[in-house]
Amino acid sequence: MLTGSEMGVVDENAAALGVPRKQLMESSGNAVAQAVRAHADTGASVTVVAGRGNNGGDALVAARFLDDYDLRVLLLGRPETITTDIARENWDALQSAEYPTEQVGDASQFALGDPDLVVDAMLGTGISGALREPEATAAAAMTASDATVLSVDVPSGLDAADGTLADNAVDADHVVTFHDTKPGLSDLDAGVTVADIGIPEAAELFVERGDLRRLTRDPASHKGDNGEVLVVGGGPYTGAPALSAQAALRGGADLVRVAAPEPVAREIQGYSENLIVRPYDGDVLAPPHVDRLADLAADHDTLVLGPGLGDADATLEAVAALLERFDGTAVVDADALSVVPDVDTDADLVCTPHQEELVGMGGETSDDWRERADLVESFAADLGHTLLVKGPYDVVSDGERTRVNRTGNPGMTVGGTGDVLAGVTGALACVQEPRHAASIAAYAVGGAGDAVVDERGYGLVATDLLDAVPPALWSADADD
Numbered sequence: 001m002l003t004g005s006e007m008g009v010v011d012e013n014a015a016a017l018g019v020p021r022k023q024l025m026e027s028s029g030n031a032v033a034q035a036v037r038a039h040a041d042t043g044a045s046v047t048v049v050a051g052r053g054n055n056g057g058d059a060l061v062a063a064r065f066l067d068d069y070d071l072r073v074l075l076l077g078r079p080e081t082i083t084t085d086i087a088r089e090n091w092d093a094l095q096s097a098e099y100p101t102e103q104v105g106d107a108s109q110f111a112l113g114d115p116d117l118v119v120d121a122m123l124g125t126g127i128s129g130a131l132r133e134p135e136a137t138a139a140a141a142m143t144a145s146d147a148t149v150l151s152v153d154v155p156s157g158l159d160a161a162d163g164t165l166a167d168n169a170v171d172a173d174h175v176v177t178f179h180d181t182k183p184g185l186s187d188l189d190a191g192v193t194v195a196d197i198g199i200p201e202a203a204e205l206f207v208e209r210g211d212l213r214r215l216t217r218d219p220a221s222h223k224g225d226n227g228e229v230l231v232v233g234g235g236p237y238t239g240a241p242a243l244s245a246q247a248a249l250r251g252g253a254d255l256v257r258v259a260a261p262e263p264v265a266r267e268i269q270g271y272s273e274n275l276i277v278r279p280y281d282g283d284v285l286a287p288p289h290v291d292r293l294a295d296l297a298a299d300h301d302t303l304v305l306g307p308g309l310g311d312a313d314a315t316l317e318a319v320a321a322l323l324e325r326f327d328g329t330a331v332v333d334a335d336a337l338s339v340v341p342d343v344d345t346d347a348d349l350v351c352t353p354h355q356e357e358l359v360g361m362g363g364e365t366s367d368d369w370r371e372r373a374d375l376v377e378s379f380a381a382d383l384g385h386t387l388l389v390k391g392p393y394d395v396v397s398d399g400e401r402t403r404v405n406r407t408g409n410p411g412m413t414v415g416g417t418g419d420v421l422a423g424v425t426g427a428l429a430c431v432q433e434p435r436h437a438a439s440i441a442a443y444a445v446g447g448a449g450d451a452v453v454d455e456r457g458y459g460l461v462a463t464d465l466l467d468a469v470p471p472a473l474w475s476a477d478a479d480d
C-alpha cells in the first residue's frame with residue numbers, strides 16, 4: 001500500500017529513470033478506459049467528470065480510448081484553471097480532436113443527466129479536506145444517480161494520506177487505482193482494481209530525486225525544530241568528528257554539538273566556529289564518561305557515534321554502555337560498529353559500515369549488488385537495526401525494506417567521506433524515519449561527490465563535499 005505522498009516519491013523517481021508523468025498518465029487513462037469497458041457495454045452512455053488536477057487528466061486521457069461509447073466530458077472549472085501542464089495538454093488534445101466537452105462554471109450549472117456510467121475523476125491524491133464546490137454538488141449528484149460510479153484512483157473525497165473519507169465523498173461502486181492500493185480503499189464497499197501503469201520496479205528500489213520530496217522545512221520552524229545532533233567522536237583523531245559535525249549542519253540540523261576528549265576539543269572547535277564542543281577529561285572515550293554523555297545524548301534528536309573514537313578497549317566498552325543507556329536514534333560508524341552485534345539497546349541504530357566493516361560485524365557481502373542487497377536485508381533483520389552499507393551501489397535496509405543508491409564515484413574512496421555521510425544521516429534522522437534518512441543521505445552525499453568531480457575531476461577531499469551537500473539535498477528539479 002502507498003500513501004499519496006509515497007506515490008509522489010515513486011512517480012518522480014520513475015520520471016528520473018526516464019518514464020515521465022505524462023507517460024504514466026497515458027497508462028492511467030488507458031486503465032480507466034479498460035475499467036469502463038468492464039462495467040459498461042459498448043455504446044452505453046458514459047459521462048466523465050474531470051477535476052482540474054492530474055486526477056482529471058487521467059480521465060481526459062481515458063476519453064480518447066472511449067470512442068465507442070456515448071460520451072460526455074465535463075470539466076469542473078475553466079480550462080485556464082487546470083493546475084498542471086500535462087492535464088491541460090490532454091484537455092487541449094480533446095479540443096483539437098473535437099471531442100464533446102463541456103465546462104461547468106459553478107455548481108448551479110452542473111447537470112449530470114442520466115448516464116449508464118459516470119467516471120469520477122474530480123480529485124485524487126491532491127485533495128485536502130472535504131469537497132468544496134462545485135465538486136461537492138457533483139459528488140452528491142453522482143451518489144444520488146442510478147449510474148454506475150467508477151472512481152479514478154480514489155473516490156473523490158478520500159484522502160490517500162491516511163484513508164479518511166470526507167462526509168460528502170463520492171460513493172463509488174468501483175475504483176481503478178494506480179500502481180498500488182491506497183489507504184482507505186479496502187474499507188470501502190466498492191470493487192477495487194489496481195492497474196499497472198508501467199512504473200518500473202526500480203522506481204521503488206533505487207533512491208532517486210523523488211526521495212528528496214520527503215524533505216520539507218516548515219517556514220514557521222524555530223531553532224531546534226529541524227534537529228539537534230550530538231556527535232560523540234574524536235580522541236585519537238580530530239578531523240573525523242569535525243567533518244561529521246559540519247556535515248550534520250549541511251544536512252539541515254539546527255544545532256550540532258561535539259563531545260570529545262579535552263586535549264582534542266580545542267582543535268575540533270578550531271575547524272569551525274559553527275560547532276559547539278563539549279570537552280570531557282582524558283585522552284579517549286572511556287566508561288567514566290558514559291553517565292554524562294548519556295544525559296547529554298538524551299537532550300538531542302540523534303547521536304552520531306564513532307567518528308575518530310579509535311578502538312581502545314575502554315572506548316569500545318564505553319560505546320556499548322552508552323548504547324545500552326540510549327533509547328533514541330543513533331548513527332553508528334567506524335570503530336563503534338564492532339560493538340553493535342552484541343549490544344542490548346532500545347535505540348534505533350543506523351549503522352554505516354563499508355563492506356569490510358560489515359564483514360567485521362558478522363555480515364556477508366557479494367560483488368553482485370542484487371545479492372548484496374539480499375544479504376544486507378537479512379543481516380539488518382538479524383541485527384534489528386537499519387544498515388547503510390557503502391559501496392559503488394549503497395544498500396540501505398531495515399530488514400524488511402531495502403533501497404539501493406547509485407550516486408557517488410570512485411573519487412569518494414578518499415578518507416573522510418564516510419564521516420560526512422554519518423553526519424548527514426544524523427541530521428536527516430532528526431526529521432525522517434531512519435531508513436529514509438540513510439537513503440537520502442547516501443543519495444545526497446554521492447550526488448555531492450558527483451557534482452564536485454564533474455566540476456573539478458578526481459582528487460576531491462572530504463571537505464569539498466560539505467559545500468556540495470545542500471544543493472544535492474535541496475535543489476533537485478521536480479517536474480509537473
Ligand SMILES: NC(=O)C1=CN([C@@H]2O[C@H](COP(=O)(O)OP(=O)(O)OC[C@H]3O[C@@H](n4cnc5c(N)ncnc54)[C@H](O)[C@@H]3O)[C@@H](O)[C@H]2O)[C@@H](O)CC1
Pocket residue numbers: 007008010011021024025028051052053054055056057058083084122123124125126127128129130131132133135152153154178197
Ligand atoms: N502521482 C502519480 O504517481 C500519478 C498520479 N496520477 C493521477 O494524479 C492524481 C493526483 O493529481 P494532483 O496531484 O494533480 O491532484 P488532484 O487531481 O487529486 O487534485 C488537485 C486539485 O484539487 C484541488 N483541491 C484540493 N482539495 C480540494 C477539495 N477539498 N475540494 C475541491 N478541490 C480541491 C486543488 O486545488 C487542485 O486543483 C492521482 O490521484 C492520479 O489520479 C496519474 O496520472 C499517474 C501517476
Ligand SMILES: [K+]
Pocket residue numbers: 055120121122123124151152153154155156
Ligand atoms: K477520483
